[in-house]
Amino acid sequence: MPLNKVGGGQHKWMGGLGLLLLLILLPGCREIPTSDWERVQAVRKELLRNRADQLFTEEFSRFEERNEVLRRSLYQAAAKSFLFRTGITELRVALNAQWRSGDALLEVVRRTKQQLEAELSGEVAVIEGLLEARGMGILDQGYRRNRKEVQIRLAEVRHFIEIGDFDAAARLIDELASRSSEIRRDLEEMENRYSDPELLRYWSSLRRKAYEYSIERPALLIDKYHRTVYLLEGGAVRSRFAADLGWNGWSDKIREGDGATPEGEYRIRKQKGPEDTDYFRALLLDYPNEADRYQFARAVREGRIDSRSRIGGMIELHGEGGRGRNWTDGCIALSSRDMAGLYDLAYVGMPVVIVGKCELE
Amino acid sequence: MRKREFVLLAVAFLTLAGLGACSSEPAEELAAARAAIDEARAAEAETYAPEQMDEMTQKLRDAEAAVQAENEKFALFRDYEAANSALAEVREGAQEAVQTANTEKERVRQEAEQALVEAEAALNSAQTALENAPRGKGTRADIAALNADLEAVRSALESARQAIQAGQYMQAKNQITSAKSQAESVENEIEQALSRSGRS
Numbered sequence: 017m018p019l020n021k022v023g024g025g026q027h028k029w030m031g032g033l034g035l036l037l038l039l040i041l042l043p044g045c046r047e048i049p050t051s052d053w054e055r056v057q058a059v060r061k062e063l064l065r066n067r068a069d070q071l072f073t074e075e076f077s078r079f080e081e082r083n084e085v086l087r088r089s090l091y092q093a094a095a096k097s098f099l100f101r102t103g104i105t106e107l108r109v110a111l112n113a114q115w116r117s118g119d120a121l122l123e124v125v126r127r128t129k130q131q132l133e134a135e136l137s138g139e140v141a142v143i144e145g146l147l148e149a150r151g152m153g154i155l156d157q158g159y160r161r162n163r164k165e166v167q168i169r170l171a172e173v174r175h176f177i178e179i180g181d182f183d184a185a186a187r188l189i190d191e192l193a194s195r196s197s198e199i200r201r202d203l204e205e206m207e208n209r210y211s212d213p214e215l216l217r218y219w220s221s222l223r224r225k226a227y228e229y230s231i232e233r234p235a236l237l238i239d240k241y242h243r244t245v246y247l248l249e250g251g252a253v254r255s256r257f258a259a260d261l262g263w264n265g266w267s268d269k270i271r272e273g274d275g276a277t278p279e280g281e282y283r284i285r286k287q288k289g290p291e292d293t294d295y296f297r298a299l300l301l302d303y304p305n306e307a308d309r310y311q312f313a314r315a316v317r318e319g320r321i322d323s324r325s326r327i328g329g330m331i332e333l334h335g336e337g338g339r340g341r342n343w344t345d346g347c348i349a350l351s352s353r354d355m356a357g358l359y360d361l362a363y364v365g366m367p368v369v370i371v372g373k374c375e376l377e
Numbered sequence: 378m379r380k381r382e383f384v385l386l387a388v389a390f391l392t393l394a395g396l397g398a399c400s401s402e403p404a405e406e407l408a409a410a411r412a413a414i415d416e417a418r419a420a421e422a423e424t425y426a427p428e429q430m431d432e433m434t435q436k437l438r439d440a441e442a443a444v445q446a447e448n449e450k451f452a453l454f455r456d457y458e459a460a461n462s463a464l465a466e467v468r469e470g471a472q473e474a475v476q477t478a479n480t481e482k483e484r485v486r487q488e489a490e491q492a493l494v495e496a497e498a499a500l501n502s503a504q505t506a507l508e509n510a511p512r513g514k515g516t517r518a519d520i521a522a523l524n525a526d527l528e529a530v531r532s533a534l535e536s537a538r539q540a541i542q543a544g545q546y547m548q549a550k551n552q553i554t555s556a557k558s559q560a561e562s563v564e565n566e567i568e569q570a571l572s573r574s575g576r577s
Contacts, residue, residue: 057435064431087442095446160522164529164559171555263518275518343518 046101048094052111056083059118068125070183071132075121082114132182139189140170140177143196162202166195206266210241210373219371222281226369227251234361236333238348240265240277241373245333245350247361253376257354260337262346268372269308269346270315272328277346277370278303284366287359288332296335296352297359301368303331333358333368402448403457406464410437413471417478424547425485426477433470440464485546492550493537496557500530503564510567523563530560 060083063069068076086107093101143166169192176185209215229235230248237246240261247255264275282305288298304312304327312327328346335356337349348370350358414437422430440463447455507523533556540549 061431084438087438088445091439091442091446092449095443095450160525161529164526164563165532168529168533168552168555168559171558172551175551175554263522345518 046098046104048090048101049104049108049111052108052115053086053090056086056111056115056118059115059122063118063122063125066122066125066129067180067182068121070181071125071128072121079114079118079121082117086110086114129180129182132186133177136173136177136182136185136189140173143170143192162195162199166192166199169195209266215372219279219374222279222369222371223374225281226367229367229369233363233366235367235369236362237374238368238370239374240279240370243342245348245358246376247358255357257350257358258338258340260339260344260349261342262344263342265342265344265346268311269303269328269331270312271321271325273325273345274328275345277344277348278308278331279370279372280305280307282331282368282370284362284364284368287362287364288334293332293334294336295332295349297355298332298334299359299362299366299368301331301333303329401457402444403461403464406461407441407444410440410464410467410471413468417471417474420475420478421482422471422474422478424478425481426474429470429474429477433467433474436463436470437467440467482544482546485550486541489537489541489546489550489553492553492557493534493541496534496537496553496560499557499560499564500527500534503527503530503560503567506564506567523567526563526566527560530556530563533559 060079063076063079089103089107089110093104093107169188173185173188173192176182176188223237226235226237226248228251231251234247234249234254237248238244238259239246243259243261243265245257245259246253247257261277262269262275265277267274267276269276269278282301282303284299285302286300288300290297292298308327312321312325315321316323316325331346331348333348333350333355335350335352335354337344338351338354339349343349414434417426417430417433440460443460443463444457447457447460503523504527507520507527510520512520533552537549537552537556540546540552
């Protein structure tokens with residue numbers, strides 16, 4: 017075979033092999049990366065499902081902007097015929113980077129959701145704890161209405177947390193913050209009375225008197241803050257009983273109908289058996305005393321109460337209590353069982369000292 | 378020869394005409410698809426059919442990208458068939474999203490109104506229990522406090538009623554659910570208070 021013919025045959029064979037290789041390799045570099053795009057769209061859906069658009073608005077906007085750029089590049093590449101497509105490898109790299117970015121954002125969103133859920137639930141618990149008012153069972157109507165309105169809205173907050181709408185939950189918590197501030201202020205006003213140094217000194221002096229009275233004969237000391245009646249004998253505590261006070265028991269009684277339990281020194285004026293009271297047994301106190309009359313007159317003079325108000329009376333220790341909250345019109349209610357024991361030890365003229373708050377000796 | 382030249386000319390003309398038919402940007406179809414999406418948005422499909430709405434919005438963007446890509450080609454090689462098909466799907470999908478949104482909105486409205494009826498019944502039941510509670514020193518303060526609680530529930534239901542009238546059905550439904558459970562808890566509290574006082 018002539019040499020030139022042999023050489024010409026080899027060149028043709030190698031050219032054909034090269035073309036075949038090219039046709040095999042080209043598709044891989046020019047195929048539209050559809051599956052990479054679908055992966056990016058899947059992570060986008062997951063971000064939306066987890067409310068990334070609400071929780072991380074800026075980051076999600078940037079993700080969307082990059083998405084649009086990639087979408088246009090994808091369609092530009094698809095519009096070109098197979099052999100003329102370029103930049104596919106770079107597009108694939110960019111899509112992978114977008115997917116990684118979305119996946120990282122998704123991880124942050126999930127962690128943030130957990131934290132938000134815990135924080136918002138914590139805030140709900142704080143507000144609920146505030147509403148419990150340390151178990152005082154406050155029955156004041158204004159306070160109760162506020163409290164119930166906040167409880168209704170708190171249930172909505174819990175619902176928003178459950179469905180993952182943290183934006184709505186946070187907005188509602190902010191609205192409730194001002195309502196709960198009002199409640200907190202009301203409670204603080206009530207609490208402040210019980211940390212007033214002058215009042216504490218006055219109550220402390222009353223407490224000492226009660227102990228002195230008890231040296232000769234039993235006496236009663238009533239601590240409103242702790243809602244406790246102490247039976248004192250021989251200068252020491254002999255028994256203690258849980259007490260329910262007036263529905264406005266935090267305050268010192270000034271007039272009839274204010275729901276407050278009076279503070280000061282009193283004596284038992286009358287013992288009432290079951291035939292004389294609806295509340296098992298009762299010990300009628302000599303409220304109002306001189307100090308109460310003085311306080312009432314001053315309140316009228318200063319215009320703090322209506323001049324047509326009456327000072328009131330009929331303040332008793334009685335049974336049918338033990339309800340764990342303040343519900344009376346100013347009386348001190350014990351459980352009927354405790355009242356049975358106390359009634360037998362009481363006597364007309366027995367000192368009954370009522371203080372706002374005290375520490376026992 | 379003249380006949381052959383005439384035939385070639387006719388074929389060339391027809392080919393160019395055919396190419397031209399596919400080469401004009403589908404402006405009307407784009408406008409119609411965008412209008413359909415706007416209409417779905419106005420029908421609150423983003424609230425009541427969010428996934429459907431997002432799918433159609435994404436499909437519209439795909440179609441717009443496809444149109445843009447074809448626009449960048451030499452006129453004779455433009456082919457908007459795929460874009461047209463996608464735009465038709467967007468119009469149809471957006472119309473379906475409107476229907477889904479309207480159906481869902483109606484369903485939520487009915488649920489909200491039914492929940493309101495039930496909540497008002499619970500409130501009335503609690504109010505009746507309170508009115509029938511014996512009056513006396515032992516219950517007077519409790520009754521006054523529970524009245525205040527019911528007043529708060531009444532106020533919440535009124536707010537929910539206004540939300541229904543304003544078409545905010547989902548918000549109303551949430552408010553009603555929590556108000557109703559509070560009305561029921563007040564009624565329980567009334568019963569407990571009565572049993573504590575030895576009366577029921």
